[in-house]
Structure formats: C-alpha cells, structure tokens
Amino acid sequence: xxxxxxxxxxxxxxxxxxxxxxxxxxxxxxxxxxxxxxxxxxxxxxxxxxxxxxxxxxxxxxxxxxxx
Numbered sequence: 001x002x003x004x005x006x007x008x009x010x011x012x013x014x015x016x017x018x019x020x021x022x023x024x025x026x027x028x029x030x031x032x033x034x035x036x037x038x039x040x041x042x043x044x045x046x047x048x049x050x051x052x053x054x055x056x057x058x059x060x061x062x063x064x065x066x067x068x
Contacts, residue, residue, distance in 0.1 A: 002049050010042040010059050017055060024054040029061075036064030 003020050005013035010027070017025055030045065031038075040062030048056050 002047070002053075002055060004047070005044050005057070006047050008044055010044065010057070013044045013057060022053065022055050024050075024052075026050070026054065026056045028056065028058045030058055031060075032064050032067050034067055036067035039063040039065045 002022065003016050005016050008016065014025060029038075029042075038061035042059040042061050044057050045060045046058035050056055
C-alpha cells in the first residue's frame with residue numbers, strides 16, 4: 001500500500017516513499033498562471049498511484065516571486 005505523503009515537504013515525501021520501497025516517483029509542479037519564480041519549500045499537493053506501483057506527486061512551492 002502506498003503511504004500518504006500529501007502535505008509533506010518534497011524531501012520528506014521522497015524519503016517516506018523510498019523507505020516504503022517505491023522506486024519510481026514522478027514529480028510534476030503546479031504553478032500560478034501568471035508565472036513567477038518559486039520561493040521556499042515544495043510541498044506535495046496531490047498523489048496518485050501509477051501502473052506497476054509507481055507514484056506521481058504534484059508539488060507546489062510556498063510562494064512565487066514576481067507574480068503579477
């Protein structure tokens with residue numbers, strides 16, 4: 001069973017998944033529609049199981065510099 005890592009910082013989420021034996025973790029980033037440079041920590045906002053026990057994480061950063 002895949003451990004729940006939603007709301008964890010990305011580094012912690014990757015560690016939890018590695019400890020659970022999940023080898024292939026795909027990471028996608030969500031961003032504001034008007035752009036900006038990511039600032040601060042990245043947290044997991046979505047998690048789903050893919051084929052063969054792989055995992056996909058969607059992350060968002062704490063803030064974005066230069067967002068209009």
